[in-house]
Amino acid sequence: xxKSELDAVYRDYIDALNHQAWHxxxxxxxxxxxxxxxxxGLSGYREMLEADYRTIPDLQFxxxxxxxxxxxxxxxxxxxxxxxxxxxxxxxxxxKISFSENVFYEFQAGKIWDVRSVIDKAxxxxxxxx
Amino acid sequence: xxKSELDAVYRDYIDALNHQAWHxxxxxxxxxxxxxxxxxGLSGYREMLEADYRTIPDLQFxxxxxxxxxxxxxxxxxxxxxxxxxxxxxxxxxxKISFSENVFYEFQAGKIWDVRSVIDKAxxxxxxxx
Numbered sequence: 001x002x003k004s005e006l007d008a009v010y011r012d013y014i015d016a017l018n019h020q021a022w023h024x025x026x027x028x029x030x031x032x033x034x035x036x037x038x039x040x041g042l043s044g045y046r047e048m049l050e051a052d053y054r055t056i057p058d059l060q061f062x063x064x065x066x067x068x069x070x071x072x073x074x075x076x077x078x079x080x081x082x083x084x085x086x087x088x089x090x091x092x093x094x095x096k097i098s099f100s101e102n103v104f105y106e107f108q109a110g111k112i113w114d115v116r117s118v119i120d121k122a123x124x125x126x127x128x129x130x
Numbered sequence: 131x132x133k134s135e136l137d138a139v140y141r142d143y144i145d146a147l148n149h150q151a152w153h154x155x156x157x158x159x160x161x162x163x164x165x166x167x168x169x170x171g172l173s174g175y176r177e178m179l180e181a182d183y184r185t186i187p188d189l190q191f192x193x194x195x196x197x198x199x200x201x202x203x204x205x206x207x208x209x210x211x212x213x214x215x216x217x218x219x220x221x222x223x224x225x226k227i228s229f230s231e232n233v234f235y236e237f238q239a240g241k242i243w244d245v246r247s248v249i250d251k252a253x254x255x256x257x258x259x260x
Contacts, residue, residue, distance in 0.1 A: 003199070065234055065246070067197050067204040069133070074197040074204030076234055076246060088252060102232035102248040104195055104206055116195070116206060118232040118248040122218060 001110055006070050009110065014061045014077075020053060022046050030111040037116075056083045064100065071107040076100055088121050090128060099123045131240055136200050139240065144191045144207075150183060152176055160241040167246075186213045194230065201237040206230055218251050220258060229253045 001009070013028035031042050040048065053059055058081050065076040078100050083092040103117040131139070143158035161172050170178065183189055188211050195206040208230050213222040233247040 065202070067199045067202045067234065069197045069199050072195070072197045074232075074234065089255075100246070100248060102204075102234065102246070104197065104204065104232065116230070116232070118230060118250045119252070120248045121251045122249070125219075 001070050001107065003068050003070055006068050006073060006107065007066060009107075010066065010068070010073050010075070010105070011063070013112065014063060017049065017061050022050065025049075028112055030108055030113040033111075033113055033115065035115045035117070055085060055087060056081050058082055073105045073107070074103070075105070076102050088119065088124065090121070090124055092124070092128070095128070097124050097127050099127075131200050131237065133198050133200055136198050136203060136237065137196060139237075140196065140198070140203050140205070140235070141193070143242065144193060147179065147191050152180065155179075158242055160238055160243040163241075163243055163245065165245045165247070185215060185217060186211050188212055203235045203237070204233070205235070206232050218249065218254065220251070220254055222254070222258065225258070227254050227257050 009028065016024045016028060025046050026042055029042050029045050033040060033042060033045050035045065035048065059079070060081065062078045063075055064078045067074040078098070080096065080098045082094055082096045084094055086092065099120045100123070101117055101119045103115060105112050106114040139158065146154045146158060155176050156172055159172050159175050163170060163172060163175050165175065165178065189209070190211065192208045193205055194208045197204040208228070210226065210228045212224055212226045214224055216222065217227075229250045230253065231247055231249045233245060235242050236244040
């Protein structure tokens with residue numbers, strides 16, 4: 001897959017997340033996907049995302065920066081949202097917060113196969129203190 | 131700068147950090163560098179790194195994954211080290227911890243000009259609880 005093809009697949013994936021188009025997830029995510037070292041598979045991946053939307057009903061993924069080098073993509077995602085309860089163990093409780101996620105994806109056969117993500121928890125803690 | 135040239139510069143930069151070769155930092159880091167939205171400049175960047183080594187005398191940077199797409203590099207760095215006191219506000223106090231940093235660099239004129247880094251604080255918290 002070329003760089004521009006990979007970018008297009010990734011942008012379509014993010015668009016599917018923002019529309020909660022879970023029936024399309026298998027177009028983008030490999031059956032054997034791993035997330036932060038855990039083999040969760042496509043069904044576990046979908047459950048993770050559905051749980052995210054239950055906690056954060058206004059969740060939207062914004063691509064701030066996309067660095068692609070097939071079969072890898074690195075993406076900086078920005079979020080501005082209001083988790084209704086605890087989020088990452090922090091008492092957010094409906095407050096609007098902004099944070100970033102720096103995430104690497106390895107693709108296999110055109111689908112996301114390995115995800116290594118870090119969310120900027122320290123930024124959220126700083127907002128809750130202010 | 132080509133992808134392979136950019137990769138080589140970045141690997142030399144990491145090597146310089148691991149040798150605490152601060153006098154070489156200006157070869158890799160732009161005078162006007164920004165770090166996580168703050169304009170700290172080369173001198174501020176050096177101070178930040180020197181402070182890191184004071185807190186973490188056994189600090190070493192290991193590149194786990196490098197994704198490059200000039201003028202951008204995204205790197206997943208792994209650390210196994212023993213901060214002597216607090217680290218990211220956590221009471222590490224000499225305990226050996228492992229964590230990752232997912233970081234994006236934008237280069238300008240062959241030097242690091244903008245850094246957007248997220249450290250996996252949640253992973254450290256989990257180790258301190260165990």
